[in-house]
Amino acid sequence: MPDQIRRIDSFCLTVSDEPGEAARVLAALQGEGVNLLGISLLQHDADKSELDLIPEISGALRRAAKTKGLMLTRMKTGFLIQDEDRPGAVADTAKTLAAANISDISMQVFCAGSGHYGGMLWVGADDLRRAARALGATSSHRPKLEPKAGDYPSPFDEIR
Numbered sequence: 001m002p003d004q005i006r007r008i009d010s011f012c013l014t015v016s017d018e019p020g021e022a023a024r025v026l027a028a029l030q031g032e033g034v035n036l037l038g039i040s041l042l043q044h045d046a047d048k049s050e051l052d053l054i055p056e057i058s059g060a061l062r063r064a065a066k067t068k069g070l071m072l073t074r075m076k077t078g079f080l081i082q083d084e085d086r087p088g089a090v091a092d093t094a095k096t097l098a099a100a101n102i103s104d105i106s107m108q109v110f111c112a113g114s115g116h117y118g119g120m121l122w123v124g125a126d127d128l129r130r131a132a133r134a135l136g137a138t139s140s141h142r143p144k145l146e147p148k149a150g151d152y153p154s155p156f157d158e159i160r
Contacts, residue, residue, distance in 0.1 A: 003083040005093075005137040007128075008037060008120065009058045012074040013051045013065070017043060022051055025070065029053070032064035037080060038120060040108075054080075054120070078122040079137055081109070085117045093121065093135065100134040102127045 015021045022041050029036070038054035053072075055061035065072050083089055090109050097104055102123055109119030123131045131137070 005079050005081050005135045007132060007137055007139055008054050008078055008080045010038075010052050010054045010076050010078065010120075011058075011061060011065075011072045013053060013070055013072055014044065015049050015051050017047050017049050022049070025051060028068045028070070029061070029064050032060070032067060034060050034064045036061075076122065076125075077128055078106075078120055079131070079135060080118070081121055082112070082116065082118045085111055085115050089117060090119070096134055097123070097131060100130060102131050102134065 013025065015025055026036075026039070035056040036053055037056050038052075040050075040052040042050050042052075044050045053061060062072065064070075081090075081093060090107070094104060094107075104121055104123055106122040107119060109117055112118045
């Protein structure tokens, strides 16, 4: 099993396909102190792109997006996997899910250099809790946050 598996949230933001638009959004989030664990940008249609943002702290992204007038449209929860690189490292994770009768929907894994790899793994919403148990996943490293009106909830937010 990977050395570290933790739950992550991914938020979708539709942006115009103009040069520099993604840079503008990312700079705005940087200015608000948001640390992103992952980013994906994919052209959606002729003039729009989908920017998926995976924050270290979901509440920080939600508040920054609200402050900057950015409309987060969709959220999904998955897993960040990290470990030392070796043959079959990702296969072991896939086998663990298969043994628990859980289908992985999407997986993106890359060599991170210095003998390590990292990636994202997504399962169906109905399988999240079972997958977390099977993989031994930890909650995201987040402080306890109080929700505010207009926040986007996560099933894994730690709220008191």
